[in-house]
Amino acid sequence: MKAIKITTAEGKSLTAGLEDAYWISVEYRIFPKKNIAEYNVHAVVLRPKSKEIYHEWTPSEPNSQNLKLEMIDTDSVDLPLRNRPSTHRWNSEDELEPFCSFCGRFPSQVNNLIAGYTGHICDECIQICSDTLAEIKNDGA
Numbered sequence: 576m577k578a579i580k581i582t583t584a585e586g587k588s589l590t591a592g593l594e595d596a597y598w599i600s601v602e603y604r605i606f607p608k609k610n611i612a613e614y615n616v617h618a619v620v621l622r623p624k625s626k627e628i629y630h631e632w633t634p635s636e637p638n639s640q641n642l643k644l645e646m647i648d649t650d651s652v653d654l655p656l657r658n659r660p661s662t663h664r665w666n667s668e669d670e671l672e673p674f675c676s677f678c679g680r681f682p683s684q685v686n687n688l689i690a691g692y693t694g695h696i697c698d699e700c701i702q703i704c705s706d707t708l709a710e711i712k713n714d715g716a
């Protein structure tokens with residue numbers, strides 16, 4: 576099948592199939608302070624009598640100055656994000672690490688990180704949520 580392929584200078588690559596895609600987009604986000612980057616290939620596929628199926632890949636890795644984008648022939652494309660752990664991200668050491676789903680910080684940046692089924696929350700975000708609930712309760716009284 577025809578697919579869009581992105582390859583970084585480090586040789587990592589992502590592919591998204593074109594065959595039944597409604598549209599495909601490529602997004603590249605750079606975080607200069609951490610010198611990391613995230614890039615996505617989105618392929619939105621329209622199935623008969625069903626909602627849009629959203630395929631998304633979101634790794635994070637050291638910022639790459641060179642990014643190659645090409646159209647290729649391939650037998651398979653990368654799996655959708657829902658089949659990958661969304662509770663972890665690539666840190667600046669190029670390791671998959673859990674992060675707070677609310678503020679995005681890694682364990683080394685918080686005191687505690689509590690795991691849930693599809694995400695994590697840190698102690699500071701719990702405190703903000705607790706304070707917010709208290710405010711709501713007080714406003715309603």
Ligand SMILES: [Zn+2]
Binds near residue numbers: 678696698
């Ligand atoms: Zn947090």
